[in-house]
Amino acid sequence: MTVETLPPGERRAIVRDGVAVGIASGTYGISFGAISVTSGLDVWQTCVLSLLVFTGASQFALIGVIGAGGSPLSGAATALLLGSRNTLYGLRLAPLLAWTGWRRFAAAQLVIDESTAMAINRDSRLAARTGFLSTGLAVFVLWNLATLLGAVGGRSLGDPRTFGLDAAVGAAFLALLWPRLRDRRNQVVAALGAAVALGLVPVTAAGVPVLAAGGVALLAGIISSRDDPTEYPEHDDLPGGGHR
Amino acid sequence: MSALWVAVIVTSVGCYLLKLTGLSVPEAVLEHPLVERVADLLPVALLAALVAVQVFADGQSLVLDARLVGLAVAVVALLFRAPFLVVVLLAAASAALVRLL
Numbered sequence: 001m002t003v004e005t006l007p008p009g010e011r012r013a014i015v016r017d018g019v020a021v022g023i024a025s026g027t028y029g030i031s032f033g034a035i036s037v038t039s040g041l042d043v044w045q046t047c048v049l050s051l052l053v054f055t056g057a058s059q060f061a062l063i064g065v066i067g068a069g070g071s072p073l074s075g076a077a078t079a080l081l082l083g084s085r086n087t088l089y090g091l092r093l094a095p096l097l098a099w100t101g102w103r104r105f106a107a108a109q110l111v112i113d114e115s116t117a118m119a120i121n122r123d124s125r126l127a128a129r130t131g132f133l134s135t136g137l138a139v140f141v142l143w144n145l146a147t148l149l150g151a152v153g154g155r156s157l158g159d160p161r162t163f164g165l166d167a168a169v170g171a172a173f174l175a176l177l178w179p180r181l182r183d184r185r186n187q188v189v190a191a192l193g194a195a196v197a198l199g200l201v202p203v204t205a206a207g208v209p210v211l212a213a214g215g216v217a218l219l220a221g222i223i224s225s226r227d228d229p230t231e232y233p234e235h236d237d238l239p240g241g242g243h244r
Numbered sequence: 245m246s247a248l249w250v251a252v253i254v255t256s257v258g259c260y261l262l263k264l265t266g267l268s269v270p271e272a273v274l275e276h277p278l279v280e281r282v283a284d285l286l287p288v289a290l291l292a293a294l295v296a297v298q299v300f301a302d303g304q305s306l307v308l309d310a311r312l313v314g315l316a317v318a319v320v321a322l323l324f325r326a327p328f329l330v331v332v333l334l335a336a337a338s339a340a341l342v343r344l345l
Contacts, residue, residue: 031329031333040248041248049255049256052260053255053256053260054259055259055263061290062251064297068297068298069303073247073251073254075255076254076258078290078294080259081286082286082287082290083255083258083262084283084286085283085286087262087265087274087283088266088283088284090263090264090267091269093266093267094266094271097267099267104264105264107267108260108264108266109260109263111263111266163340164310164314164335164338164339167315167335167336167339167340168314168332168339170294170295170299170335171332171334173294174295174318175322175332176287177291178322190288190289190291192289193288193292194296197292197293198300198306201304201306203304206303209293209297210294213289213292213293216289217285218282221278221281221282221284222278224281
């Protein structure tokens with residue numbers, strides 16, 4: 001069996017980009033850690049989320065729903081619905097990465113927005129694997145270190161409102177949503193999702209309004225029939241990814 | 245075990261299985277245009293709903309308070325392509341400032 005290798009220059013460039021994205025994305029684990037402990041989770045629960053869930057939007061959704069007084073299980077349901085997009089990423093990545101056995105089980109944990117964006121659109125399997133691994137591992141290590149830092153620091157903050165941490169949660173969700181809002185249909189779906197949720201706030205238990213907004217996605221998916229140009233994250237959508 | 249731990253573990257196992265499923269099933273199994281569109285639109289609807297609830301809900305009532313100022317500042321920061329952490333910090337700082345005034 002011949003061992004293929006990438007030209008050293010190309011390999012170095014891919015790894016450097018992966019680490020840059022890792023630093024930019026990983027550091028916002030600080031805000032996750034701080035917001036999580038002020039939402040009622042302890043440091044252990046917060047760190048387990050970053051280690052095992054390891055997909056930012058789902059983690060923020062879980063602590064957001066719990067922080068707003070929703071039941072932990074409705075928070076988990078919202079987190080799982082948000083995590084379903086990683087299944088789509090995996091479908092695209094599988095033929096590119098072509099890992100089997102234990103490597104596939106290990107690689108699965110690293111399937112996130114950032115690693116997907118840095119793996120698709122490569123022109124060889126080795127380049128795709130290098131982009132996926134360097135980005136995925138860099139984000140994983142830094143995201144978890146930053147979570148611990150934020151969680152330990154956040155405990156000393158006291159009332160989250162004093163430092164505007166309650167406003168930070170909404171801003172975090174908006175920043176995650178932002179790259180998708182370039183598309184007109186997404187703008188409509190976002191507006192309807194927000195309207196449905198706000199309409200339900202006064203009449204349902206906390207946690208339900210956000211889950212109900214998922215119905216908007218279902219309806220819009222049935223009604224419309226074209227592809228979404230923002231479906232897969234681009235390098236430019238990532239913090240630190242648009243530097244070239 | 246507390247309800248919080250149950251939620252943490254359910255989310256952990258579920259999110260891993262969602263990732264593994266994508267890497268493991270033949271593409272044809274989930275390759276249905278409707279499934280793809282809905283899975284693609286879910287984050288858009290859910291994140292927008294989360295923004296709205298985080299900013300306007302206070303328990304069962306809807307209120308306008310310092311969080312809206314934080315959101316407006318976040319929009320401006322995003323228009324200027326500020327990094328995630330900067331967006332979040334500016335939103336928090338501006339809301340905290342409004343409460344101080």
